[in-house]
Amino acid sequence: MQTRAELERKNLDSMENPYSSVPAEITSIVDESPTIKTFELEPDEPMEFATGEFIQLSVPGLGEAPFTPSSSPNVTDTLEVTIMEAGEVTGELHDMSEGDTVGIRGPYGKGYPLEEMEGRDVLVVGGGVGLAPLRSLLYMLTAQPDDFGKICLKYGARAPDHLIYKDQLDDWGSGASEIDLELTVDEGDEDWEGNVGVVTNLLEDLEVDTEKGVAVVCGPPIMMKFTTQSLLDYFESSDIYLSMEKNMSCGFGMCGHCQLGKYYVCKDGPVFTHDQVKDIPDLWE
Amino acid sequence: MKAIDKSDFSEFVDNLIEDDDREVVGVQKKDSKFAFDPLYESDDLRLDYDTTILPPKKYFMPQRETLIEYNIEKGETTPVNRVVPRIILGVHPYDLVAIGQMDKVFEDTHEDPYYLEKRRQSVLVGVNMENVSDKSFASTMGTATIDSGYDLMLTDIGDRYAIEVGSSKGSSLLEQAGAAVDDAKPEEIRKVKQFKEDLPEKFRSDPEFDPFELPSLLKEYYDNDEFWEENSEDCLSCGTCNLVCPTCYCFDVKDVNDISLSEGERMRTWDGCMLEEFAEVAGDENFREEKAARYRHRYMRKGRYMYNRFGDIACVGCGRCSEQCLPDIADPVDIFNQMKEGTS
Numbered sequence: 001m002q003t004r005a006e007l008e009r010k011n012l013d014s015m016e017n018p019y020s021s022v023p024a025e026i027t028s029i030v031d032e033s034p035t036i037k038t039f040e041l042e043p044d045e046p047m048e049f050a051t052g053e054f055i056q057l058s059v060p061g062l063g064e065a066p067f068t069p070s071s072s073p074n075v076t077d078t079l080e081v082t083i084m085e086a087g088e089v090t091g092e093l094h095d096m097s098e099g100d101t102v103g104i105r106g107p108y109g110k111g112y113p114l115e116e117m118e119g120r121d122v123l124v125v126g127g128g129v130g131l132a133p134l135r136s137l138l139y140m141l142t143a144q145p146d147d148f149g150k151i152c153l154k155y156g157a158r159a160p161d162h163l164i165y166k167d168q169l170d171d172w173g174s175g176a177s178e179i180d181l182e183l184t185v186d187e188g189d190e191d192w193e194g195n196v197g198v199v200t201n202l203l204e205d206l207e208v209d210t211e212k213g214v215a216v217v218c219g220p221p222i223m224m225k226f227t228t229q230s231l232l233d234y235f236e237s238s239d240i241y242l243s244m245e246k247n248m249s250c251g252f253g254m255c256g257h258c259q260l261g262k263y264y265v266c267k268d269g270p271v272f273t274h275d276q277v278k279d280i281p282d283l284w285e
Numbered sequence: 286m287k288a289i290d291k292s293d294f295s296e297f298v299d300n301l302i303e304d305d306d307r308e309v310v311g312v313q314k315k316d317s318k319f320a321f322d323p324l325y326e327s328d329d330l331r332l333d334y335d336t337t338i339l340p341p342k343k344y345f346m347p348q349r350e351t352l353i354e355y356n357i358e359k360g361e362t363t364p365v366n367r368v369v370p371r372i373i374l375g376v377h378p379y380d381l382v383a384i385g386q387m388d389k390v391f392e393d394t395h396e397d398p399y400y401l402e403k404r405r406q407s408v409l410v411g412v413n414m415e416n417v418s419d420k421s422f423a424s425t426m427g428t429a430t431i432d433s434g435y436d437l438m439l440t441d442i443g444d445r446y447a448i449e450v451g452s453s454k455g456s457s458l459l460e461q462a463g464a465a466v467d468d469a470k471p472e473e474i475r476k477v478k479q480f481k482e483d484l485p486e487k488f489r490s491d492p493e494f495d496p497f498e499l500p501s502l503l504k505e506y507y508d509n510d511e512f513w514e515e516n517s518e519d520c521l522s523c524g525t526c527n528l529v530c531p532t533c534y535c536f537d538v539k540d541v542n543d544i545s546l547s548e549g550e551r552m553r554t555w556d557g558c559m560l561e562e563f564a565e566v567a568g569d570e571n572f573r574e575e576k577a578a579r580y581r582h583r584y585m586r587k588g589r590y591m592y593n594r595f596g597d598i599a600c601v602g603c604g605r606c607s608e609q610c611l612p613d614i615a616d617p618v619d620i621f622n623q624m625k626e627g628t629s
Contacts, residue, residue: 017364018395019352019538019551060355060362061549063540065567086567101360221570247566249538249556253394256535257556257563259586262593267394281508285572 018252021058021103022047027078029098032164033157036129037094038070038082043104046076051136052111052243052271056251057081057089058103059096065089066108066248068270070132072139082132082164108251109270112137112216112241121149121208123235125227127156127199127219131164133243134218138172138179145178152208156184156199156223160192180207199223203230210234218243225284228274238275245270286469286477287448293465294446298327301372301461307408310344311374312337324374332375332439335418336603340380340531341373342387345403346555352399352538353551362551366399370406372458379421379428379601381411381435383531386597390534393595399553408454411435413480417487420604422618424485425492428601442476449477494621496598499588502624507585510577512627516620517580519612520559526583526606526615527557532591532599535563558582584620 024043032038049055051073058064065087071080085094093102122141126134134153141151153172157163163183172179182202184195195202199219215231217224217240224242231240246258246265253267261280263269277283289297302309302324311324312334319334321341355362376384384404391400414429423429431438436455440447447469450456459466469477494502506512527533537556542549556563559579564572573579591599600617607616 016396017352017398020364021353021362023360023362058540058551060357060360060551061540061542061546063551064538084567090567103362220568245566245570246572247564249536254390254397254534255537255556256558256586257537259582259590262590282572282578285574285578 018250019105021056021105023101024104026096026098026100026102029096032082032166033162035086035162036082036084036164038080038164039093039096040071040078040080041102041104042078047079047104047107048076049073049079049107050111051114051140052133053107053109054251054266054270055079055081055104055106055108056248057093058105059089059092060103062089062092064103064249066251066266068111068133068136068243069107070135072136072143074139074143082129082135084129106251109266110268112140112271114140117141117214118147119149121210121213122151123206123208123210123213123215123231124151124153125155125199125203125215125217125219125231126153127223127227128158128162129164130219130223130243131155132218134216135165135168137216142178149213150180150208151178152180152182152206154182154184154199154202156186156202156219158186160185160189198226200226200230203227203234206234214239214241216241216243221245221284232274236275237278238273240274242272242274242277243270244272244277286474287450287459287466288442288445288469288473289448289462289466290445293462295327295330297462297465298324298330298374302326305372305461307370307372307406309372309374321373321375330374332412332441333415334375335414335416336377336421336605336608338605338609339529340383340603340605341376341409342383342531342534344371344373344407345384345387345400346534346536346553349552349554350399351550352553354548355540355551356548358547366402368402368406372408372410374410374412376409376411376435377414377423377603378411378431378434378438379423379426379603380531381409381431382428383601383603384409385434386532386591386595386599386601387534389595389597408436408458409434410455410458411438413438413440413477414484414487415441417484418604418608419489420608420616421602422489422492422604423602424488425494425618426496426598426600426602429484429488430481440477440480442473442480445473447473447477489618492618492622494625496600498625499598499600499621500592502621502628503585503588505628506624507581512623513577513581516614516623517577519614520576520580521612522559522561522576522579523611524557524560525609525611527559528555529605529609531601531603531605532587533557558586584617587617588621 024041028040030038070082172181249255258265391397438449
């Protein structure tokens with residue numbers, strides 16, 4: 001006679017369990033801003049992902065939340081996620097330390113189509129923690145700079161201490177990098193000498209070939225809305241890539257939360273061209 | 286087609302309850318309504334019911350179920366799948382159509398072992414509708430009768446039940462009834478055919494739409510904010526229409542700790558797009574903050590989105606949503622008729 005526990009396990013052995021997580025140790029934590037940290041994770045089994053795809057990260061006892069890795073897919077034994085403290089799972093993550101373990105499953109979705117960007121100028125526009133998935137993309141673009149045209153990054157945050165990846169921003173802004181960087185903050189402080197204002201202010205005299213180039217945008221909904229509006233003056237709708245955010249529970253097109261018009265953000269996105277989603281009313285609401 | 290005397294059928298059900306390892310569930314009276322519940326004697330089975338409070342989806346996708354057990358201190362996670370094999374008696378055709386639609390969902394992108402294993406280990410015994418609820422419009426939706434999707438299908442033909450066999454699972458269940466089952470006589474087969482032909486007359490006569498018009502009607506009405514605002518004005522955002530719907534399957538996954546706080550379960554629970562927090566994300570963003578947007582979303586799912594993805598209109602016309610909506614604003618016939626009228 002089999003015990004109930006044996007029977008239950010047997011049921012699962014016959015099929016792969018899509019909800020099972022792989023344990024991942026937190027190997028380093030970087031404070032990016034007062035509310036944002038980057039966690040380097042070392043999973044028990046390496047998890048390969050393409051830039052822009054996302055994972056479900058779980059903290060047992062609190063649940064799961066979706067994040068797009070901010071690290072390069074070329075690094076395979078670890079991955080990094082950059083997380084803003086905004087809810088229960090993220091709050092607990094911010095209290096965790098190096099050596100603690102979380103769970104990850106995935107990757108899911110469709111990421112940035114690098115092949116579509118080959119040979120073309122790429123304008124990357126980020127807002128706040130939205131720079132996280134874009135950093136992963138920038139790593140890929142700069143890993144093979146000859147494959148792409150000019151790479152421009154326009155990045156805005158609430159205030160100077162809310163800009164993330166400060167070391168990288170210094171590198172990218174140094175002139176020695178392939179990336180042409182411009183920063184802005186909504187509100188400066190006494191040490192800030194750069195631009196003040198919203199990121200759309202940086203989209204007027206673009207140094208990229210907008211006719212042949214592509215634009216990639218990630219940030220809070222309101223920033224994405226106005227950035228997209230500005231970009232449409234220069235770029236084709238099908239050349240603007242948007243990272244859409246939605247509530248997600250499963251990650252693979254089942255649970256129903258992330259429906260966006262006819263799409264599921266988790267399965268058909270999270271990266272969409274503007275052309276794919278432009279007819280969906282209330283897109284940013 | 287097979288047939289069995291009603292008294293023999295009762296004995297067969299009693300024997301199943303007594304001897305079969307599987308749990309026998311069936312439709313029973315529950316106060317003034319009907320419900321699927323575990324069956325302890327065949328006398329309680331009411332195959333003449335009009336509709337049940339909840340559809341039988343609860344047996345494949347329970348209101349709450351454990352996906353994974355975890356121990357925080359030990360850092361262990363263990364997948365579990367609690368499957369109770371069941372014989373489910375008295376499922377109406379529209380609910381069988383809904384189960385068929387849900388099967389597609391749970392094996393489309395990933396095979397969901399929790400749902401699929403419960404399905405595989407259950408036997409579905411359907412029954413053709415003898416009585417029809419006032420709110421049901423299954424005949425309009427083309428789901429009042431079906432040719433597949435059941436393991437066995439019963440039809441009341443007087444002193445006997447005619448039995449259509451739909452699968453090997455069904456025929457091996459029927460073998461347990463032994464010699465009581467014989468081949469249906471030609472006039473009994475004719476009776477079943479007649480029963481199905483007469484069925485549409487029992488349904489409400491007010492639907493003015495064709496189900497295949499729904500995707501385009503809904504597309505046309507998407508931007509009509511006034512229409513959705515007016516129709517959802519009295520909505521309580523209670524989610525009842527989601528819970529009682531046989532094709533609603535949206536779920537949430539959350540961790541529930543036990544009292545020690547060191548162990549717990551990752552649970553899947555029913556969720557509903559009419560609930561305010563359904564489309565909420567971190568940072569106080571809610572992608573469907575207004576009840577009109579949620580109300581519209583539900584109809585879009587039923588008549589357009591699921592159709593575009595799976596080719597099915599995800600409303601089977603059972604009428605449960607309109608029957609159980611407190612402010613009485615959930616009748617799909619009313620909405621679809623209004624659209625039809627507005628465009629013709």
